[in-house]
Amino acid sequence: MANEFLIVPATAEMLPEILRLEEACFSAPWTRKMLEAELTGNQFAHFLVAMEQEGTEASSGTVVGYHCFWIVFEELRLMNLAVSESMRRRGIGRALVTEALHMGLAQVATRAVLEVRASNKAASTLYQRMGFVQISTRPKYYTNPVEDAVLMEMEPLVLNSGARHDRIPVAGGGSIPAY
Ligand SMILES: CC(C)(COP(=O)(O)OP(=O)(O)OC[C@H]1O[C@@H](n2cnc3c(N)ncnc32)[C@H](O)[C@@H]1OP(=O)(O)O)[C@@H](O)C(=O)NCCC(=O)NCCS
Numbered sequence: 734m735a736n737e738f739l740i741v742p743a744t745a746e747m748l749p750e751i752l753r754l755e756e757a758c759f760s761a762p763w764t765r766k767m768l769e770a771e772l773t774g775n776q777f778a779h780f781l782v783a784m785e786q787e788g789t790e791a792s793s794g795t796v797v798g799y800h801c802f803w804i805v806f807e808e809l810r811l812m813n814l815a816v817s818e819s820m821r822r823r824g825i826g827r828a829l830v831t832e833a834l835h836m837g838l839a840q841v842a843t844r845a846v847l848e849v850r851a852s853n854k855a856a857s858t859l860y861q862r863m864g865f866v867q868i869s870t871r872p873k874y875y876t877n878p879v880e881d882a883v884l885m886e887m888e889p890l891v892l893n894s895g896a897r898h899d900r901i902p903v904a905g906g907g908s909i910p911a912y
Pocket of ligand 1: 816820821822825826827849856858859
């Protein structure tokens with residue numbers, strides 16, 4: 734079965750694969766300790782992975798994307814999102830963000846925020862397409878290389894409609910609505 738994806742909560746066993754993805758995708762990657770802290774030691778953090786399915790078990794497969802986000806009372810904060818280079822432009826990033834919006838709405842979050850490197854057109858286009866708008870910049874926020882952050886917001890928090898991609902199922906039921 735090729736290119737069947739499933740979104741599931743991340744587990745500690747997936748950390749090595751998530752770390753590999755993180756290191757491949759970012760010039761200043763989170764460390765294993767940082768990832769571990771988000772996965773196991775932060776009451777506000779949620780951690781989802783997109784798996785390329787290799788069998789019938791929900792947990793069998795390769796991690797091809799991940800998304801770490803916080804739900805802090807009324808605010809959803811998108812913290813880190815990455816999709817394996819060879820798996821991009823198939824709707825996985827969008828599906829991971831959509832699931833975070835679903836979970837935020839379920840916990841009555843009313844606003845979503847994120848920061849993105851000013852040069853990161855792929856990510857900022859994705860977020861814009863999902864309804865985020867730029868509200869300010871944070872000069873020299875990032876290191877390696879030093880770069881401004883663009884702060885984006887969605888308020889009120891809503892799910893974008895309109896069809897585009899195939900649905901990507903979420904473990905436990907449902908699927909990511911296309912846009
Ligand atoms: C940003 C990222 C997560 C997007 O993941 P993805 O799975 O390729 O995104 P999707 O396929 O869901 O794309 C959804 C939409 O986003 C926009 N988009 C995604 N990649 C794009 C690119 N390279 N250029 C322009 N628009 C892009 C498009 O509108 C796309 O819809 P389309 O394919 O129908 O045109 C991925 O490029 C990535 O991992 N980049 C490196 C890590 C990173 O920058 N993370 C974000 C940190 S804030």
